[in-house]
Each structure stands twice: as C-alpha cells, then as structure tokens.
Amino acid sequence: MNLTSPADIANALKAGKYPPVPSWLLAEGAQFIAAEIAPATSAVTAQQLRNASSVLNEYCHFDLTQIVAQAWVDRHGFDLTIQRRQTQALINTGRLDEAARLAAQGESLAATDRAADGELSEYRGLIGRIGKQRFVNTNDRGALLEAMQKYFDEYKRKPRNYWHGINALACQTLEGGAPLPGMPLPDKLAEQILGTVTQSFAKKPGSWEAATASEASLALGNCDTAELWLYRFLAREDTSPFHIDSYARQLREVWGGDPLSGTSCADRLSGIIARYIARAQSRVTFAPSQIAEIKATLEQDGADLEKNFLGESAFTVDSIRSLMKAFESIGCVMNEKGERLGTGFLINGSWLKPEFGDSPVFITNAHVISKDFATAIRPENARVTFELDTGTDGNRPQYKVEKILFSSPPGKIGIVDPGGNGLDCTIARLEGLPPGVAALEARRNLPGISPSSKVFVAGHPRGAGLQIALHDSLLLDIDDLKQLVHYRTPTDPGSSGSPVFNEDWKVIALHHAGTSATPRLRGSGTYEANEGIALAAIRSKLNP
Helix, strand or coil: CCCCCHHHHHHHHHCCCCCCCCHHHHHHHHHHHHHHHCCCCCCCCHHHHHHHHHHHHHCCCHHHHHHHHHHHHHHHCCCHHHHHHHHHHHHHCCCHHHHHHHHHHHHHHHHCCHHHHHHHHHHHHHHHHHHHHHHHHHCCHHHHHHHHHHHHHHHHHCCCCHHHHHHHHHHHHHCCCCCCCCCCCHHHHHHHHHHHHHHHHHHCCCHHHHHHHHHHHHHCCCHHHHHHHHHHHHHCCCCCHHHHHHHHHHHHHCCCCCCCCCCCHHHHHHHHHHHHHHHHHCCEEECHHHHHHHHHHHHHHHHHHHHCCCCCCCCCHHHHHHHHHHHCCEEEEECCCCCEEEEEEEEEHHHHCHHHCCCEEEEECCCCECCCCCCCECHHHCEEEECCCCCCCCCCCCEEEEEEEEEEEECCCCCCCCCCCCEEEEEEEECCCCCCCCCECECCCCCCCCCCCECEEEECHHHCCEEECCCCCEEEEECCCCCEEEECCCCCCCCCCCEEECCCCCEEEEEEEEEEEEECCCCCCEEEEEEEEEHHHHHHHHCC
C-alpha cells in the first residue's frame, strides 16, 4: 500500500481497516472520501461510510468521523448508522448541542421504522448520555433527570439492554439515590442488572458485560466482586482503549473515583484501571484537581508519593515536581467550536530566535494550526487553554492566535530533509497571555542512544485531560543531522504538538507523528515508533 496516497487510505477506511499512517495523512484520506461522496455519480456506498465512521471512532479520530459523516448527510440525507456515529463523535468532542439535535432526529426516524429498533435503542442511549454529560459539565439537574428518564424508559422497554439500566442507575447515583416514579430503588435495580449481565456473560462473554457487572457490584457495595469483574474486563481481548476510557470516565465522573486516594471502592477500582493503563498502555491521565493534590502531597509526604507513583522507579520526588511544573506550560488546542484537536506548549521566544523577544511563544504542529491543511485549524479560529489556568470565574481562559511567527509543513515520516524543511511546525504569539506566564525550558543537545535512554511525551491525547507516557518510553534513534527523534513513547490522536522531554524534564523535540510502520532512520524496513522534530532543527531553520 502506498501510505502517502489519499485514495489508498480512503479505500482502507471504507473497508473498515485502520491504515498505519500519520494523522495528517489519515485526514487527507477522510477528505478524499468526503470529496468522493459529493458528485451525483458517486459510487461510495452507505456500508463503506459505516465502515469508515466506525473505524475512525474506534481509534478516536472523532473530528474525521464528522467530516465523512457530514459529507454523507449533505449528499444523501440521514443514515441512521452513519449519523449515530457522527452523534457519538460530536459528544466526544464536547459539541453537545449539535449532538442533541442529531440524536433527536435519529430517534424520530428510527421510531417510525420497525427494522430500526436497535438503532432506536442506541439513539435513546445517546440522548441519555448527552444529558448525563451536561450534568457533569454544568450541574444541570434538569438534564440529569431527563437523562435518567430516557435511560430507564428504554431499559424498561427492553430489559435485556442492560447498558441503559446501568446508566439509569448511574444517573440515580448522581441524583443522590432518589428514583423516578416506577423505578426500583438503587440496590434492587443493581441486582436486576447484575443478574442480566452475568447470564449474558455466561452465554457469550463480552467486554461491556464484564464492565457492567463490575459497576453493578460497585453499586451494591460488593467491592471484591466489582474488582473481580474489573479484572475480567481488563483481561479480555475485545476490550479496547475506548472501552477502558469509558469505564474509567464513569468511575471518575459518576462514582467519584480517585486513583490517588484509595479510600473508597470507586477509588480502588480507579486505581486498578490507572495502574493497568500505566502498565499496558504506558500512559497516565491527570485531572487538574489531581495535580493540585499531587503538589500538596509533595510538600507533605513526597517520599511516599515517589514510592507509589504507579510503579515507575525512574520518577523521583524532584522529577515529579518538575513534571507538575511542566504541566503549567502545556496547552490544549481547540477550534472555535470547542473541539479539542491537538496540543502545544510555551517556550521562550528568544531561545528560538532573538527577534521573537523574551516573552513565551506557543509552538504546535502545522497540521494542527495553519492555513495550508484542510483539516488544520485556521489561525483565526484557533483557541488555546492551559489545564491549570483557571480564571476568577472558575473557567479556563481561551487565548487566540495574535500572529503566526513561523510555519513549516510536515514532511514524510522517517525521511530527513537536508534543507531543514518539512518540520511540521507552527510558532504563534498568543493574544492576552498574562505577564510572567511559565515557559518550558528547551535544550539543543539531544540524549545519547542507549538501551536505557528515555524520553517522555505529555499532552492531550483523545482530547482528554493532560496525559504523560511513563513506561516503555525508550529513545530509539536520532538521525545524523539531528532533525528527527524516534521513540517508543505511546501516543494517541490529540498528542500532535506535544513536548518531548528528556529525563531532566527539558523539552528537546516537538511530537508530530507515529505509526506502526514508521521507516527506520538507519537501514531498511519499518518499526513501531513515534517521531518528533528536534527543537534544535527548528532553531537552526530560524537562524540560518
């Protein structure tokens, strides 16, 4: 397969296969599909679009799902499956109002089609999820009650749909345990759901059944049983990162689970998932509240935190303190609709180029912010927030791009450009940054290659809170021109533009891509690797 051909990438997506290409090439494939759909003579079928939207959602490319799904509805009208996946993508990127409109339309259409009863249940579940998320985001009790009613009505209509039942129970928990008229008390409802999923699991074991059995056991106060089902869930081959993130979010947002606390059953389960993710997926996610808690713990009992920092022996008290400080300078890049699509960070402008001045500048990928890529955010539409930057009203300020200082398009992954082009970099000055804002400390020198050399990537993968890859973060190779850095640090969609740190928490590179078939920097063949652009190479380009 020609991995740079949008047509081949599009064909893979339409076949339901995930091609091993960088995110900007995947975006070109999605754009190719959208362009294919537009003509009246288009041969793209609904099933091909269902395949493409499914695989894009499964790998958390929600922005690309919206591109192909919207192209379909614009040309052919509403397809229940395609637009359901578009609704899921909208929810996962925080566009709840748009998701609600699409879900209501889907529910109405499915209700008039006897053959669409499965889709009807799915749309009602999505409407419930929107209401639940609105409550989590804004404490809107009315939205929570509507979500609970929608979930419970569908569970009552089809009791085998245990996922509606467990979400009704979750809403009941958020409401304080008060049931709706005709709704069983929490313990009774949890017992019913647990009975359904255990029978279903015995007949045909599945990931969601195990997660639901764990949550129902948690609701009943049977923590050992909840833990047993959680381990079954994590051990299953059909459990994807999307599944794990969903249950982790439910534990955190509904049950108040805190992996750093360990005092309640929800804390215990959250801790198990956090350790699993750190070990199996080599990443840890931090909410702002957790960062504040870690900082407080560092002052009170730093040695104990070092001992228990998810089993990573390389993390000392000083390195954890440096990590917490670095988080202040890492930003989440959004478009004007609030979709979280990338990462970036602040560094001192004069370090890059004297003419930039001493104030911090923001650096991210060109395929995240630029005028040259169809799926990049245009500078005038870009918004940047910093996870630890909370205003007096409790909201995070959004900073606009004041000026683009430099931009260089992405080159081919694994291919060094002797002319210093193809750096996949946009440097911007942000409007309204407060005086004294923190910037990361950069280094020109790159680490030496050895079996123990590590680099660390921190960013906003999947549009989530700040994540740091801890384990399996090996430095693999650096080219002779010291332009490209390859590493095995795991990353996900949304990590584009993240800082790549050395072991002293000085930023050395700008993360821009990663695939399972990255060309090796030396010799022939490919390997599973991520790639960063050395900051020293960007600095050299700016100062010829």
